Amino acid sequence: MKNKIALDSLTVGYNGNPLISDITLSLVPGEILSLIGPNGAGKSTILKTITRHLASIGGTIYIDGNDMHSMNGRDIATRMAVVLTDRVRPELMTCYELVATGRYPYTGNFGRLTPEDKAIVTKSLETVHALEIADRDVSEISDGQRQRIMLARAICQDPEIIVLDEPTSFLDIKHKIELLEILRSMAKERGITVVMSLHDIDLAEKISDKIVCVKGDHIAAYGTPDEIITDETISKLYEIERGSFNALFGSVELDAPKGEPRCFVIGGAGYGVQFYRALQKRGVPFAAGILFDNDIDTAIARSLSDHLVCAQAFAPIGSELATRAKALINSVEYVIDSGCPVGEFNQANAELLEYARSCGKSVISSLEELAEATL
């Protein structure tokens, strides 16, 4: 498929000072590109250059293979619409009228709306599920509604490309999902190419076809979400020094408590997570085991504990792992029994618990008991 929009070694910045250089990427119709990166990295600068709010310092932007520089304002306006971070506060304007401003490039000298224009405005409102607020004044609607109205305005411009700067900030999770759903269906059904900056890495991973990591004076990484969103690239991109990013869950874990373990959690199958988190909040370093490599507890324990006893997935627990676990139990005072069911493969965990009791360790088996224990 032919490229809808392509950047060729684009350099962006303010007042002639390059901020990010050599940006090269391309998108075909219907693709969604997200820009991620730390605050102040220059995501908005790139978007503003694409929308011509800032002059580019070097390189070329192509729309349908044409150099954007050679296109006039109207040519661009009929192809590209934007949703900016600017907080618009128009006075005495209904949502309908605000959306209708998107018809600007198509209307006549005095901006009179034809019945066709009106039909498009109504349809755009419908697309973002905002028909019922069409007659409300813009100053009376919520942030979530406002963002949808601004999107409807962009859709109304009948563009082939929509550029959005942080469309999900200020929105709660419900409205974030709603907005991204609308974007996705527009991209897939109407072939609209979407370029946006996102704060939420997890959402970026799930919605995007391509992701650009912006950091420093260049593009740190560019590719598909599975290429880009890994624990290391994200931690590096955002310079996460305390805590970590879990790519599998698309979630953030806070910093693991440091030091010698003061208790041992026998977990598995998701039973351990609540105890890991409780211990992390109290700042108590802990050991966790014996977990299988594919266990849901393992993903979290890896982020929150430095002393993990982990067995190969789908294989019985070997004796040397059991020995290591016992050694860890010897070094602590408390052992937590998370209540994970014992089956054929994790028989070793039942033996560990037995061992802990025989050694006279205090065994905790609920969050309440944990709360009372003086670790």
Add this chain to the structure above:
Amino acid sequence: MTGESRNRIRYTIVFVGLLVLFCVSIIWNINTGSVSIPLKDILSIIFRGDATDATAYGIIWKIRLPRLMLAAVLGGALSLSGFLLQTFFRNPIAGPFVLGISSGAKMFLAVVTIGLSSAFTYIPVIFTVIAAFLGSMLSMFIVLAFSGKIKNMSMLLVIGIMISYICSAVTDFLINFANESDIVNLTHWSHGSFSAASWSDVGISAAIILPTALVVFFLSKPISAYTLGEGYARSLGVNIKLFRILLIILSSILSAAVTAFAGPISFVGIAVPHICRLMLKTTKPVLMIPASFLCGAVFCMFCDLVARTVFSPVELSISTVTSAIGAPIVIWLMVTRRSKREE
């Protein structure tokens, strides 16, 4: 859509109402004064050129009608200029007087009046217009230079007020070196007045203002795009650089023309567009531009009537009346806006 037809009815009522008020204030203005002339005579004198009553004929054609026309044209210009500045700065209380544009015009006018009075016995009107225009532009550019750096609304107004003070200081300084007749002229002028209006004043000001207003009207589409802010306007294909320059020049021409002919008149530029917004319940420029002009004309004719009749034979300066009516409106506007935002 019911909302749409309801709006259409509202717009029609507002415009018809304004036209009626326009006619009423013309007749009322002509009728009222030290000599009151009955309506029947007014009509026959104006439309049939009936000169049987020479005094009444003279009063109408030589005094009241030119003064009235000048008030109408300049009032429309002031209010339109206020509307443009409010759109441009996206600030509801921007206006030529508040932003120091009128004071800039006044300063340049003082320079010309005092500087040239020795060289000319009579200063051509066109000189005063050009001087006022240059002064307006100068103030406008200073405000603009700061507005680029300062996004804060209230700071912009503070800058405007400071510019006013500086310009007034310079004007006062010049007055120290002026001869007495100039001082009398300037003082009288700086209080704003439509008195002593001649048909040539009306002709020149109309020749400047009406075409400008027409251009503004034809710009209503890009102005409407600008209400969402520069970013969105640009993305809709508006040539922002050109548009900004046009808007500045047009609003400067309008306020300069007013200042040159009637002196700085305060609050019309803020109050009238706001009244229009309230009446129309919309900010659509295509409606707001003609409504502001018409309403400004009515407002100024009415204020002039008050200025000249309430304490007759003492005539108040026009700014006294416009301020007395306009300032409370501005205060009320600020308070209601603030409370709306805090909701």
